[in-house]
Each structure stands twice: as C-alpha cells, then as structure tokens.
Amino acid sequence: MPNNECPACVELRIPCKPEYVGVARLAILGVASRMKFSYDEVEDVRLAVGEACTTSVEWAERNGKSGSSIILRSEIASDKLIVDIIDESGPRNEGAVSETEQEPENLGALLITLLVDEVSVVPKNGGTSVRMVKYAGQ
Amino acid sequence: MPNNECPACVELRIPCKPEYVGVARLAILGVASRMKFSYDEVEDVRLAVGEACTTSVEWAERNGKSGSSIILRSEIASDKLIVDIIDESGPRNEGAVSETEQEPENLGALLITLLVDEVSVVPKNGGTSVRMVKYAGQ
Amino acid sequence: MNFKMDVRTFEKDLPIIDLEGEVDVYTAPQLKQQIINILESGAKELVVDLTKVDYLDSTALGVLIGGLKRMREVDGNMVLICPSPRIRRVFEITGLDKIFDIYNTEDDAREVMGKEIE
Amino acid sequence: MNFKMDVRTFEKDLPIIDLEGEVDVYTAPQLKQQIINILESGAKELVVDLTKVDYLDSTALGVLIGGLKRMREVDGNMVLICPSPRIRRVFEITGLDKIFDIYNTEDDAREVMGKEIE
Ligand SMILES: Nc1ncnc2c1ncn2[C@@H]1O[C@H](COP(=O)(O)OP(=O)(O)O)[C@@H](O)[C@H]1O
Ligand SMILES: Nc1ncnc2c1ncn2[C@@H]1O[C@H](COP(=O)(O)OP(=O)(O)O)[C@@H](O)[C@H]1O
Numbered sequence: 001m002p003n004n005e006c007p008a009c010v011e012l013r014i015p016c017k018p019e020y021v022g023v024a025r026l027a028i029l030g031v032a033s034r035m036k037f038s039y040d041e042v043e044d045v046r047l048a049v050g051e052a053c054t055t056s057v058e059w060a061e062r063n064g065k066s067g068s069s070i071i072l073r074s075e076i077a078s079d080k081l082i083v084d085i086i087d088e089s090g091p092r093n094e095g096a097v098s099e100t101e102q103e104p105e106n107l108g109a110l111l112i113t114l115l116v117d118e119v120s121v122v123p124k125n126g127g128t129s130v131r132m133v134k135y136a137g138q
Numbered sequence: 139m140p141n142n143e144c145p146a147c148v149e150l151r152i153p154c155k156p157e158y159v160g161v162a163r164l165a166i167l168g169v170a171s172r173m174k175f176s177y178d179e180v181e182d183v184r185l186a187v188g189e190a191c192t193t194s195v196e197w198a199e200r201n202g203k204s205g206s207s208i209i210l211r212s213e214i215a216s217d218k219l220i221v222d223i224i225d226e227s228g229p230r231n232e233g234a235v236s237e238t239e240q241e242p243e244n245l246g247a248l249l250i251t252l253l254v255d256e257v258s259v260v261p262k263n264g265g266t267s268v269r270m271v272k273y274a275g276q
Numbered sequence: 277m278n279f280k281m282d283v284r285t286f287e288k289d290l291p292i293i294d295l296e297g298e299v300d301v302y303t304a305p306q307l308k309q310q311i312i313n314i315l316e317s318g319a320k321e322l323v324v325d326l327t328k329v330d331y332l333d334s335t336a337l338g339v340l341i342g343g344l345k346r347m348r349e350v351d352g353n354m355v356l357i358c359p360s361p362r363i364r365r366v367f368e369i370t371g372l373d374k375i376f377d378i379y380n381t382e383d384d385a386r387e388v389m390g391k392e393i394e
Numbered sequence: 395m396n397f398k399m400d401v402r403t404f405e406k407d408l409p410i411i412d413l414e415g416e417v418d419v420y421t422a423p424q425l426k427q428q429i430i431n432i433l434e435s436g437a438k439e440l441v442v443d444l445t446k447v448d449y450l451d452s453t454a455l456g457v458l459i460g461g462l463k464r465m466r467e468v469d470g471n472m473v474l475i476c477p478s479p480r481i482r483r484v485f486e487i488t489g490l491d492k493i494f495d496i497y498n499t500e501d502d503a504r505e506v507m508g509k510e511i512e
Contacts, residue, residue: 009151010151011150019172027150051333054335108334171278
C-alpha cells in the first residue's frame with residue numbers, strides 16, 4: 001500500500017468484525033495522543049472512531065459482508081486531526097432494517113456528532129466513507 | 139489497499155519516523171490482546187514490534203529515507219501470531235556505520251531474539267522485511 | 277480484548293453484574309445474554325456495576341437500555357453503579373443519565389433497591 | 395506520546411531524573427540531552443528514577459549505558475530506581491542488570507550514593 005500522497009498519514013486495515021474494533025481504537029489513541037488534545041479530547045476521538053467502526057461492522061453483518069475490511073486513515077494537520085473510516089459493508093439501507101435494530105445505530109451516530117467537530121458520511125464503492133474532523137486547542 | 143488473500147490480517151502503515159513507533163506498538167497491543175497470550179507475552183510482542191520499527195526508523199535516518207513508510211502486517215493463526223515489519227529504509231549496510239552507533243541497534247536485535255520465538259530478516263525492495271512469530275499457550 | 281463479567285447476589289435476591297474493561301460491540305452481547313438469563317430466572321431487580329469499566333460504547337448503551345425496558349415491563353428496576361467520570365460522561369452527553377438511575381457506590385444503589393423491595 | 399521528565403536535587407548535589415511514561419526512540423533523546431547537561435554541570439553522581447516508566451526500549455537502554463559510562467569515566471556513578479517488574483525484566487533479559495546498580499526505592503539508592511560521597 002504505497003501512499004506517497006500523504007506522508008503524514010497513518011493507515012490501518014482491519015477485518016470488518018466485532019473483535020477487531022478494539023485494534024482501531026488503540027491505533028487512533030496512539031495517533032490522537034500525538035496531537036495537542038486534552039485527555040478528554042483524545043477519549044472523544046477514540047470513542048467516535050469506535051462508533052464509526054461499530055456501525056461498519058453492523059452493516060457488514062446485515063449485508064453479509066463480514067469478510068470485508070475497514071480502512072482507517074488518519075492525517076495529522078497542524079490544528080486538526082482528520083480521520084476517514086472506509087468500509088465495504090454494502091449499502092446502508094435504513095428501510096431494510098426493523099425499527100428496533102435501527103435505533104442503537106442512531107445512538108452511535110448521535111455520539112459521533114457530539115464527540116467530533118465535523119462529520120460527513122458518503123456512500124462509496126459498495127460501502128461507506130465517514131470523515132471526522134476534530135480541532136485541537138479549542 | 140485490498141487484501142483478499144488474508145482476511146484475518148491487520149495491516150498498519152505509519153510514517154518511518156520516531157514519533158509514530160508508539161502507534162505501531164498500540165496497534166499490535168490490540169492484536170496480541172486477542173490471542174491466548176499471557177500478560178507478559180503480550181508485552182513481549184509489543185516490545186519486539188517496537189524494536190523492529192525503531193530499527194527501521196534508525197536506518198531510514200541514516201539513509202535519508204525518513205519520508206518513507208513502515209508497514210506492519212499481522213496475522214492471527216490458531217496457535218501463533220505472525221508479524222511482518224516491512225520498511226523502505228534502504229540497505230542495512232553495517233559497514234557504513236561507526237562502531238558506537240552500531241551497538242544500540244544490536245541491543246534491539248538482541249531483544250527481538252529474546253522476546254519472540256522466530257525471527258527472520260530479509261532485504262526487500264529497497265528496504266528490509268522482518269518476520270516475527272510468537273507461539274501462544276506455551 | 278480486555279473484558280470480564282461476574283454475577284453475584286446481594287442478600288437473597290438482588291443480582292449484581294460486575295463488569296470490567298471494555299464493553300463494546302464485541303463484548304456487549306455477553307452482557308445482553310447475562311441480563312436475559314437474569315430476567316428469565318424471574319428476578320425483578322438488577323444492579324449493573326460499571327466501576328471497573330474503562331470503555332463503553334453505543335452497543336453497550338443499547339443493551340443497558342434494553343435491560344432497563346424489560347425490567348420495567350415486569351414492574352422491576354435496574355440501576356447502575358458508575359463512579360468513573362469518563363464513563364458517566366457517555367451517559368450525560370447522550371442524555372441517558374435522565375433515563376438511568378446512576379449511583380456512585382454500591383451502598384447507594386443497594387439502599388434504593390432495598391426500599392423498593394419493601 | 396505519553397512522556398514526562400523532571401530533574402530535582404537531593405540535598406546539595408545529588409541530581410535525580412524522574413521519568414514517566416514511555417522512554418523510546420522518540421523520547422530517549424530528551425533523556426540523553428538531560429544526562430549530558432548534568433554531566434556538563436560537573437555532577438559526578440546521578441540517580442535515574444524509572445518508577446513511573448511503563449515502557450522502555452533499546453534506545454533508552456543505550457542512553458542509560460552511555461550515561462553510566464561517562465559517569466564512570468569521571469570516577470562518578472549513576473544508579474537506577476526501578477521497582478516495576480515489567481521494566482526490570484528488560485534489564486534482566488539483556489543482562490544489563492549486571493552492569494547497572496538497580497534499586498527498588500529512592501531511599502536505597504540515596505543510601506548507596508551517600509556512602510560514595512563520604
Ligand atoms: N436516547 C435514547 N433514549 C431512550 N431509548 C433509546 C435511546 N437510544 C436508543 N434507545 C433504545 O435502546 C434500545 C436498544 O436496545 P437493544 O439492545 O437493541 O434491545 P432489543 O434486543 O430489544 O433490540 C432500543 O429499544 C431503543 O429504543
Ligand atoms: N549488552 C551491553 N553491555 C554493555 N554495553 C552495551 C551493551 N549493549 C550496548 N552497549 C553500549 O551502549 C552504548 C550505547 O550508548 P549511546 O547512547 O549510543 O552512546 P554514544 O552517544 O556514546 O553513542 C554503546 O557504547 C555500547 O557499547
């Protein structure tokens with residue numbers, strides 16, 4: 001995986017399965033610890049990344065894509081941390097899931113919104129790409 | 139970075155710089171925690187991976203390759219953890235460094251040998267590939 | 277990862293689930309199953325002790341909400357012990373601290389439960 | 395990452411370097427510079443306190459060996475405080491516990507240093 005476009009990037013690929021989400025959380029903890037974040041802000045990033053990966057894992061399970069991967073790409077800029085979580089978990093077709101199953105995911109989405117400064121969610125190549133931005137020193 | 143050959147693999151790419159070695163250590167801590175390793179064995183893997191990345195960083199500095207990356211690839215098998223540390227740090231030309239500078243690296247190599255069950259070091263595409271294997275439940 | 281769960285019983289019939297480590301998408305299903313087992317055993321009250329939890333995600337919140345709902349359906353109750361500010365923060369920012377009864381110590385939690393038993 | 399370094403002085407002239415967190419390829423150069431500063435200030439004795447260190451790699455070992463050698467070159471001494479079994483293990487498996495004087499407590503380390511001052 002050569003990545004000459006982004007020399008300050010950290011990239012992680014994990015299987016899209018529940019037992020690997022903790023690996024993503026630890027890796028992003030290492031990256032976020034390098035920023036001028038407070039202890040609470042590092043925790044925010046860890047939780048937000050955990051939630052994004054969890055959502056990917058849940059959609060992969062629903063769509064029969066548990067053999068796919070999640071890519072976590074993070075870039076440290078001078079004043080902010082940018083994290084992309086890219087899955088191949090298939091479409092996030094809200095209509096396809098029952099009311100009850102849907103809600104815990106909304107709790108995850110709510111948490112992400114509360115924990116980072118910017119979030120965008122874009123369908124992409126049979127999966128979803130989530131971009132989160134957290135500003136440092138605010 | 140599609141990797142259909144190894145669905146149980148975790149792959150991490152970090153810049154080949156001192157400040158990113160801690161990210162690799164945290165990621166491998168997450169992976170090793172999933173194995174039937176004792177607390178000490180998890181520590182062994184963390185330290186061995188840290189040493190391997192440190193060696194890559196030191197050679198990159200000597201060879202003017204600090205803009206390159208380290209790839210950490212780990213595979214969980216039923217009874218063992220296999221970790222590859224692949225750098226693009228240029229040749230490890232022992233003759234090119236002074237006696238004094240060389241020795242701390244030997245200490246790193248010594249540690250790796252003591253901490254994991256198998257090590258192999260292979261020059262590869264303008265860098266070096268180190269494979270470490272640690273058996274679980276011994 | 278790092279996760280442990282134990283169930284003990286206070287006096288006759290107050291089950292307490294002790295959790296430790298990370299309660300997330302990987303480990304929360306074990307908690308869900310444990311809560312279901314306790315409900316099926318006929319218990320109407322339950323304490324979940326989060327004192328030693330260092331990570332709790334939305335999956336865990338969902339399981340706890342599910343447990344609370346089912347307990348209330350049988351006119352029972354479920355309360356939490358959560359002295360850790362970091363974990364409590366997750367309940368606070370999601371507004372779930374208004375839905376759950378959260379106590380700092382086991383004594384506080386048991387006192388409330390005791391009152392309801394009487 | 396997580397790394398802190400402080401220098402304090404015990405009585406008149408025994409400098410103690412307190413380290414905390416991870417001493418590795420990224421942070422060890424700060425320790426090296428600190429040891430050099432202390433040597434250049436004319437000190438002949440030094441205590442390095444690893445009590446709060448939770449990670450120590452070969453780069454840190456190299457810096458400590460370098461410090462010990464330079465202290466001994468001026469007929470001085472450098473000792474370590476390291477109660478943590480995890481960190482002590484790194485010295486033991488590399489055989490460096492035979493080269494360094496390692497103590498469990500600051501009192502033990504100061505007692506030895508005191509004797510040499512006399
Ligand atoms: N902010 C909230 N306030 C109250 N209830 C919530 C909130 N967010 C999610 N829920 C509830 O959490 C529950 C999730 O529980 P879950 O573990 O999925 O149980 P079930 O097995 O019944 O699906 C859902 O019933 C949902 O209504
Ligand atoms: N097992 C060992 N026993 C004794 N000395 C060692 C061992 N391994 C490495 N060394 C010494 O550690 C030192 C590393 O110190 P270093 O920080 O590189 O100092 P310098 O700035 O003088 O190069 C080298 O002088 C080397 O001889």
